[in-house]
Each structure stands twice: as structure tokens, then as C-alpha cells.
Amino acid sequence: MSFFSKNLPYLLAGISVGGQYALIAIGYTMVYGILRLINFAHGDIFTVAGLVMVYASTAFPLYISIPLTLIVTVILGMVVERAAYKPLRNAPRMSVMISAIGVSYLLQNLALYITGGLAKTYPAIPFISNTVTIGPATTKIVTIVTPVLTIILVVLLIQLINHTKIGMAMRSVANDFETSRLMGIKVDNVISMTFIIGSFLAAVGSLLYFTNYPSVVPTSGAMPGLKAFVAAVFGGIGSIPGAVIGAFIIGISENIIKGLGWTTFSDAFTFALLIVVLIFRPTGLFGEGAKDKV
Numbered sequence: 364m365s366f367f368s369k370n371l372p373y374l375l376a377g378i379s380v381g382g383q384y385a386l387i388a389i390g391y392t393m394v395y396g397i398l399r400l401i402n403f404a405h406g407d408i409f410t411v412a413g414l415v416m417v418y419a420s421t422a423f424p425l426y427i428s429i430p431l432t433l434i435v436t437v438i439l440g441m442v443v444e445r446a447a448y449k450p451l452r453n454a455p456r457m458s459v460m461i462s463a464i465g466v467s468y469l470l471q472n473l474a475l476y477i478t479g480g481l482a483k484t485y486p487a488i489p490f491i492s493n494t495v496t497i498g499p500a501t502t503k504i505v506t507i508v509t510p511v512l513t514i515i516l517v518v519l520l521i522q523l524i525n526h527t528k529i530g531m532a533m534r535s536v537a538n539d540f541e542t543s544r545l546m547g548i549k550v551d552n553v554i555s556m557t558f559i560i561g562s563f564l565a566a567v568g569s570l571l572y573f574t575n576y577p578s579v580v581p582t583s584g585a586m587p588g589l590k591a592f593v594a595a596v597f598g599g600i601g602s603i604p605g606a607v608i609g610a611f612i613i614g615i616s617e618n619i620i621k622g623l624g625w626t627t628f629s630d631a632f633t634f635a636l637l638i639v640v641l642i643f644r645p646t647g648l649f650g651e652g653a654k655d656k657v
Contacts, residue, residue, distance in 0.1 A: 372500040373622030374615065379506040379575065381614025382513035386568030387591035388598075388606040389520065390561025396537045396601040397557050399456065403463040404443055406588015407470035408562055412436040412569035413485065413579040414474055420486040428486070433566045440562025441555055449551065474581035485577035492574055505574045510611075512571070516564065517607055524603075529556055537601070586630070590617075593637045599650025609648065 387409055394402045415435045419428040447466045451459045491505040524530035532553045535543045544550050572587060573579060591606075594613050598605025616636065617629040640647065 369499075370619060370622045371498055372502060373618040375497065375500055375502050375506050376575075377615035377618030378611065379502075379509040379614070380572075380618065381611035382509040383568045383572045383575075384587065384591045384594050384614050385513050385607040385610035386516065386564040386571075387588060388595040388610045389517070389564050389603055391592050391595040392598075392600050392603060392606040393533075393557050393561050395595070397533065397540075397554060398448070398459075400448065400459050401463065401592070402561070403460070404447075404466035404470060405561065405565060406584035406591070407467050407474075408436060408440055408443070408584070409565045409569050409572075409588060410474060410579070410581065410584035411439055411470060412566040413573045413583060414478065414483065416570065416573070417483040417485060417579055425486065425488060429488075429570065432570070433563060436566035436569075437559050437562045440558040440565075444555060444558040449554075471581050471585075478579075478581060480581065483579045485573040485579055487577070488570070488574055491571075503575060505571055509571045512567070513607070516567065517603065520560065520564075521603065529553070533557065590630075590633055593633055596647055597637055597640055599647030602647070602649040605647055605649030 387405065390405050390408075391402060394400055394405075412432055412435075416428060416432040419431050419435075423431065443466055447462045448459060451462055488505075491503065491508050493504050494501055495504050495507065497507075524533055532543070532548050533556070535546070535548055536550055536553045540550065543553075568587075569584075573583075590613060591610065594610035595606040596609075597613065598607070598609030600606070613633050613636070617633055620626070620629045620632050644650075
């Protein structure tokens with residue numbers, strides 16, 4: 364019981380950060396499922412969402428700042444897709460990947476220019492910033508809210524994909540891009556919707572993440588974005604449930620390692636776990652085997 368009591372705060376923190384990774388990872392896995400593209404700028408969109416919230420909260424009350432942050436982040440995701448990826452729709456995959464890396468560095472440097480490289484303090488959001496005691500652990504309410512909100516959003520997303528017209532179009536485009544176009548599906552609209560959903564979830568993830576870690580710098584999204592990408596690959600990139608489960612496993616594992624006193628190795632464990640999984644199951648835990656079209 365003493366072991367459980369000692370590690371309960373780390374377990375709660377792991378579940379919370381796992382939910383935040385999951386919201387970012389869904390963006391990676393949805394874009395890859397449709398475009399076969401790793402959107403390396405996704406972590407930086409997460410950072411921009413944090414900075415927009417910081418600046419918006421200085422000019423507007425929170426009930427305006429939060430929706431404004433979500434809207435600006437969604438618009439940014441659409442602009443990135445239209446400006447950097449749409450013109451390269453028929454280009455070699457390597458060109459698109461280089462474009463994604465370029466967008467990532469562009470967003471980082473714009474954030475550096477705007478902030479002057481100084482850390483910005485994230486505003487406290489009422490209720491979820493308050494502390495709560497659970498057994499021997501004292502934590503913020505956001506720690507409890509995050510996994511619940513994550514599961515609700517994932518269930519709603521799966522319902523959208525499985526039971527709506529746009530969801531059917533997404534599944535069709537993910538299965539066969541060219542045939543979907545020939546069948547009259549507006550592929551560009553489907554791709555835009557994918558970026559809208561991914562950017563929205565990244566913005567929600569940023570609200571939760573920076574409530575726990577209230578300091579925003581231009582590279583704040585780099586490590587969470589990388590870990591979310593690892594979670595997507597770990598669970599089977601292209602699989603939304605896989606990305607979510609992978610994110611929770613990584614979040615819980617790295618925080619339990621911190622609880623054992625091996626904080627230095629918590630990040631290394633994440634990537635070592637990925638290597639081990641890919642050696643024995645290259646498509647990830649829930650990924651399907653690759654199918655080459657002839």
C-alpha cells in the first residue's frame with residue numbers, strides 16, 4: 364500500500380499527460396492516415412496555441428480568450444495545409460516531408476521573434492487550475508479532467524468518422540485517394556477537415572498541458588509533439604484508438620520512471636520502448652500491414 368501511496372501522484376500525472384499526448388497524437392495519425400504524411404509542424408501548432416492563449420488573455424477575458432485560441436489554431440492548421448502541403452499534393456513524398464520540416468522551423472522562428480525568446484507565463488484557468496486531494500496525492504483538477512475530456516473527444520471523433528458523411532469521405536480517402544476523387548469526393552475539403560480536427564485537438568491539448576506546465580517558450584511543443592508522434596507510431600500510425608492507447612502507455616510509463624527516481628531516463632525510455640515495439644511489430648500495436656498498390 365505504501366508503494367501505491369508513494370507513486371499515486373506520478374500515476375495521476377502520467378494519466379493526465381498521456382491524455383494530452385493523445386490529443387496531439389490524433390492529429391499525427393489522422394493526417395498520416397489520409398495523406399501518408401508526417402506533419403512535423405503539428406507540435407509547433409500546439410506551441411502557437413499556447414502563445415495565442417497567453418497574448419489573448421492579456422486583452423480579453425477567458426471566456427473570449429479560450430474560444431479565440433481554438434479558432435486561431437484551427438485557422439493556422441488550415442493555412443499550413445493550403446500553403447505548404449496542397450501545392451505539393453502530387454510531388455514526391457520527400458518534398459512534402461521537407462516542406463513540413465520547413466513549416467515547423469518557420470513557426471518556431473516566428474514564435475522566437477514575437478516572444479524575444481523569453482518564457483511566457485500561461486494564464487490560470489479557473490476551476491481546472493485549482494488543487495484537489497486524492498488520497499495521499501495533491502494535484503490540480505486538470506489532472507482529473509484531462510483523461511475524461513480526452514475519452515469524450517475521442518468517442519465523439521470516432522462517432523463522426525463512423526456515422527457522418529464527412530467521416531465516410533475520410534475513410535474512403537484514407538483507403539484509396541485517387542478512386543475517391545474519381546467517385547466525386549472533394550478530396551481537398553476532406554483533407555482540410557482533417558487538419559481542422561487535428562489542430563482543434565492540439566489546441567485543447569495545449570490548454571490542458573500548459574495549465575499543468577505554465578511556461579511557454581518557442582520550443583515548448585517540440586518534446587510533447589515528438590512524444591505524441593512516438594505514441595502514434597507505437598499504437599500503429601493511422602489508428603486513432605492505437606494513438607490514444609500508445610499515448611496513455613507512454614505518459615504513465617515516463618511518470619512512473621520519474622517516481623522511481625530515474626528522471627534522467629524518462630525521455631530515453633519512451634524512445635527505447637518505441638524501438639523495441641518496432642523491432643517486434645513494425646506496424647505498431649494496432650497498425651495494419653502496409654499494402655502496396657500496383
